[in-house]
Amino acid sequence: MPHPTIQSLARARWRIALILTALMVVLYFGFILLIAYDKPLLAHQVVPGLSVGILLGALVIVTSWLLTWIYMRWANRHYDPALKQLKGEPRL
């Protein structure tokens, strides 16, 4: 039966996907909550001209992209080859 393998592969993908989604939610809503409840922190300037708020905002954008890169890299390296192997089996 090839099914347990395809199911475990699906479970592995969902685990990674859900962890990364949770990270994304924490990152973005953390930023929003800081804006709502700690304006002085975000107004603080790290160097003159660069406030913590601007830095974090840009970081949220860059990190979002990094998370998609992490997922894609995992999927290309582990998920796709495993799937290919499964499909390659004569029974599927």
Place this chain on the structure above:
Amino acid sequence: MPVLPSDLQATTTSLGHANPVAIACFFVFIAVTLGITWWAARRTRTTEEFYAAGRTIKAGQNGLALAGDYMSAASFLGIAGLVSTSGFDGLIYSTGWLVGWPVVLFLIAEPLRNLGKYTFADVVALNRRPGPVRVAAALGTLSTVVFYLIAQMVGAGGLIKLMFGLSYETAIVLVGIAMIAYVLFGGMLATTWVQIVKAVLLLAGAFVLAVLVLARFGMNPVNLFRAAAAQYGDKVLAPGGLVSKPLDTISLGMALMFGTAGLPHILMRFYTVPDAATARRSVFYATGLIGGFYLLTFILGFGAMVLVGPAAITAIDKGGNMAAPLLAELLGGTPFLGFIAAVAFATILAVVAGLTLSGAAAISHDLWVNVVRKGTANQGEQLRVARVATLFLGAVAVTLGITFKGQNVAFMVSLAFAIAASANFPALILSIFWRRTTGAGAVASMLTGTVVTLVLIYLSPTVQVDILKHEHAVFPLKNPAIITIPLSFLAGILVSLLSGQHASSDERLRRTEEQMVSGH
């Protein structure tokens, strides 16, 4: 409000007058896109070609097309304008518009590609009562599409009037005709390439403009921010009045984050690629392009604040929408203004074309073929219905665009996102993740999401206070997503449990789960 006397505008900007470069760029764009449409029309003979470009689009191309579908004039002109007048607060929007994309990648893109054919309803209806599910999904799709279209059309009319000096009605009709031509003759293939051309133009325009700005500040954004703080105070670098009610902002954030994953014209793009791995790569590219674009608009906004000045910007357009065009004129003269104006026009055209195609797919593929004809319609009939639906939606868009002339329709974009997040997203997630979701449950989730969102938006301050000029609003939040998303999930889960046994056999469910992974 305006610090400059208003007659000074005539001497400082050529906005609102016929600009030869703008008109030339605009005609080149129309000629190129109609050429693409003519080329695509000869390759669009089957429904798979009409709705899904024959599933031949490559990852990089689809990444650009996704970005093109998503980066509307509102995000280019609106965010730059918001930053130019209020500084940091504009960044809250930039981040919000981006953070939905990773969610699309992690949760939606691959299962959608593996399970569906042309619309997201294909996935929700799989193994469930197809009739009612498709009707409810079409309702969610069409509500999202129509509100989004109204906002785009009204914005288009106003912008084109301001930038080309055309009348509002002429502008709307022009947009309508070009958009119908792309979709009607060229289907998804033409629409995809129009998005790609537009995305490249928009990114190039924003990039060049940002470089021109930074060149004045030693190529260092921090110098630019420092100059802004020196002129307008440190407050422009810090959160201001935009987030006075945290709950409102969180609710808007939820609508943006989960609404992106429920936008029918975005979801439809995942069917244009050959497989799930390509869909995955295309979201990675799209996220990078869109994120980079929002970082650029932030530079443009601060550039406009320092170099043009908020007073001069709001003197021309109260909403601040002309910040980027004015900046272009200041840095690159009238020809560059013309180029940016034509890019803004191309942006609107491409977005309405994508919306219309996804609406036409809901009418023809979901409602006509699968509900009315119960899947018995042949290719020729399916294509005819899809084209009639395109004409119909195009006419609706032009009519509504003219009807809502001069109205405040900015809230309709957030309405579209709220419906997408509350009606389409929960049903899609439930049907992908929870095998006990029944047809009745999916319908309950989609109807609850659509209806409650519409009612709460009507009762919200946006409509009651801003538009109807009442003293108070019954519902305190401007965006209802924080209520409607959980409610829609709850309705879907409760009704699924109450409607009892799953209609499908375990064997079929197991096959579906395999298909979600392997694609067949």
